[in-house]
Every structure is written in C-alpha cells, then in structure tokens.
Amino acid sequence: MPNYILAIDQGTTSSRAIVFNEKYEICGVAQQEIEQIFPQSGWVEHNPDEILSSCIETSREAIKKAGLASADIKAIGITNQRETTIVWDKSTGKAIHNAIVWQDRRTADFCNSLKDAGHENLFSDKTGLLLDPYFSGTKINWLLDNVDGARAKVENGELLFGTVDTWLLWNLTKGKTHATDATNASRTLLFNIKTQQWDSELLKLLNVPSTILPKVLDCAADFGESGASWFGSPIPIYGIAGDQQAATLGQACFEAGMMKSTYGTGCFAMLNTGETFVPSSNRLLTTIAYRLNGNVTYALEGSIFMAGASVQWLRDGLGIIERADQCDEMAKDSDPEQAVYLVPAFTGMGAPYWDAEARGLLCGLTRSSTPKEIVRATLEAVCYQTADLLQAMREDWLNVEGNTVLRVDGGMASSDWTMQFLADILDAPVDRPTVLETTALGAAWLAGQYAGAWDDAEGFAKSWRLDKQFTSQMNIQKREEKMTGWRDAVNRTLTSK
Secondary structure, three states: OOOEEEEEEEOOOEEEEEEEOOOOOEEEEEEEEOOOEOOOOOOOEEOHHHHHHHHHHHHHHHHHHOOOOHHHEEEEEEEEOOOOEEEEEOOOOOEOOOEEOOOOOOOHHHHHHHHHOOOHHHHHHHHOOOOOOOOHHHHHHHHHHHOOOHHHHHHOOOEEEEEHHHHHHHHHOOOOOOEEEHHHHOOOOOEEOOOOEEOHHHHHHHOOOHHHOOEEEOOEOOOOEOOHHHHOOOOEEEEEEEHHHHHHHHOOOOOOOOEEEEEOOOEEEEEEEEOOOOOOOOOOEEEEEEEEOOEEEEEEEEEEOOOHHHHHHHHHHHOOOOOHHHHHHHHHHOOOOOOOEEEOOEOEEOOOOOEOOOOOEEEOOOOOOOHHHHHHHHHHHHHHHHHHHHHHHHHHOOOOOOOOOEEEEOHHHHOHHHHHHHHHHHOOOEEEEOOOOHHHHHHHHHHHHHOOOOOOHHHHHHOOOEEEEEOOOOOHHHHHHHHHHHHHHHHHHOOOO
C-alpha cells in the first residue's frame, strides 16, 4: 500500500492541504484564501473559526482530489504561520477574540516599556528573540488585559493559549491534545530554548500564567489523532513545525551551514547552525530549527515582514496588477535607468532593523515613472532585504562563507526575474528545487518518517532535486550602486536611527 501523508499548511493569506506519496510527489492539493482583518492601522487579525474551517475543507478536498479515502492517509503533518496568537475558552472551545496575526504591531508600546526597563537582554539570552510585537508573548498579554473578563477567566484556569498549530491540533483531536512543538514554542518570548522549558521569569514579566500554555513536544511526535467526524476516520497526527522551520526541513537543510529563504507573505531566511546556539550581534534571531528525538538543532533567522504581501498590495491596494504573475513581464519592461525604491515597511521593519514604527516609503519617482517601475521596485525590495540578512549572518557566524548557496522556495521563488535579481544582488548562487511546496513537504516528512513510512533525514536529503540555479550576472559597481540606493531609502524610512 502506498504511504500517503496529508500536510496541512495554514498560512497568513490562505490555508492549503496537500497529499504527498512516498516519492514526495503531490497527489492532491486544495487552497482557500482567508480574510485579512485590519481593525486599526498596524493591527492585523484573522477569524480563528475561518482558520479551522478552511483547513478542514481543504484537507477533505485534497484527499478527494488524490482519489483517496481518509483510511488511505498514513498520518497528518501540520505547519503554520508562526506567532499568530489565539486564546480560547477550554469548555466552550470558542476563541475570546480574533487571532492576532504575527504582523500585528499593537503591542509596540508594551515592548518599548520592557526595553526601557532593561529586559531585552534577558529575553534574548533565554529565547534568542528580540522584544518586538512580532512574537506571541506580548499578544497574549494584550488579550488577557483587553478582553472583558479574560483575566478572571485565566486565573480560574478556564482559558487556553495556542499558536495556530495548537488551535488546529486541539480542534482536530476534539480537545484531547493541548500541545505544540519546540519550533512554535520558540517564537513566543516565553520558551527558554536552552533549557527547553517554559520560563517562569519571562512569564512573570509578561504577566502570562503557566496554566494557559500547551505542552511542548518534538517536531515529530504522537500528537494524538483527528476525530473520526472530520475526515471519515481517525488519522494520526505525527508532525508539527512552524512554517519556516518546516521549509528548512523540506529543503533538506540538515547540515550546519545550509541556508534557505522562503518567499511567501513575508520572507524568512534561516541558517542551520547545528547544535550551537549562536547569539546575534546584528539583531537577527536565534531560534530552534527543529527538535527530533529530543535533540535540538539551532538556527539564525532573519524575518522580513512583507514579500508576497507587497505584491498583494500592488493588486489589492494600488490596483496596478490583476495577477501576481504579471509582475515578471512588467519588471522586464521597466526603465532600468530609473532608481525607484520601495521600502515595504507597511507593518514596520523586521531584521536586521527592527523598527516597529517605520512605515512604507516609495522614493526615486520621476515624471516618467510608471506602474512598471513600481512593480520592479517591489520585487527588488525583497532581494535587497535578503542581502541585508545574508550580510548579517556572515558577520554573526564565520562558518558562512562568501559563496553560500541559498535554497529558495515559496510563491515568489517561481519568478525567474526575481530570482535572477536575487542572485545578482547577493553575488551568490540561488538554487530553486523542483518541489516549491517545501513548507508542506517538510511537515509531511516529519509525519511520514515518524510513522515509519518515509525515509530518514539522510534518505530524504538525497531526494532533493534542483530545478534551476541562478548565478550572478551583475558587475560589482552596479551592485554597490544599487545597494547604496537601497540603504539610503531605508535610512529615510527608519524612525529609530
């Protein structure tokens, strides 16, 4: 019998479900967009019920498209948008508020007050993270302090917290499993990634009670099984990882020094540092790449908040494109002599700047500028930000050599124009695999190998296949000229200079 695995990939703008076979081939896929809710400037929310229903519906559809029944699925792997925060009533199963999305900036003042009190080094030493609204801990604090009756309920042990993986798991198992994995736990500001425990000192500073927290398991573990009513029969859930860590696994970056960059809603570059916790001197994040069999592998990560979301803004905000796949041709047809720059700080700037108050900037416009130049600047911005991350990683960890190969995935990786410019501006090879659904594949691999149905890490790494390698065609002078223009644009944007 073929060993089919269902991967649930719950992202920021959509939920997808993909059925893979033991050859890592896609047999069925379904996707639904989810509503983006913007209550105020800088605030971003999702409907938790829509997150759940979209995952259930796409999973059923993917299984059907694969021509299978639920009994044919060996296991489920879950991967998710990280840091997005949900608190719910454990007796009713109802969320007390919309999910607060990772992009949300409403806790910026609270983060600043913690910094002013001198706490950032403590958080960094224990969690590898910075004090930024990006992470879950301050979001939990906001929900408990701003939703009527939440503090009283949590003190009575009536509320549960979870990132999206935990919310899905709790619902899929009909409330039997309140758990997460080490990668998602590592993004909360509450989990000590050295001791692998929820940290009481950090919980106290953020005023978050330990009773609300899920149990932390390895990325590949027995998370329980889905209720029979969801898909027709129970299916074991054997894998969970945050989306960027899942993509790192899907790209088979198992060796220290390997690096991947995922271009989805945001852009996230992750460098495997092995068993070494590498503190960053360049405001990158030190995080858990994965935890298997109790063994932790660490990574350096750079987070860019707007990548594909910037293209979505071109479509939905400016209305200058109808489809994302129009961008390549428009960028090709743009005037190369115009130095138009977009700094997409729509929800602040991520690594290595970490300026929550920065906002977007479009500069260098002339009378002859057209939508084509704006589209090109949008694609280029993703590449410039990646160059900033790679430079910071090289400075943080000497094992990163100048000719580091970057493995890429995500929706924007299908753009040949963008990937060529990325190789040009990095002056480094960019490798695009044959399977771009590496986030879902990583989650599926976790579940498949735990079930004993798929290869171990060594065997899986051998299956990685190159679709196309992009190498730099840009001269040094042009590259330096473009990067100088980018840095000038960023400096005009930042509020914390």
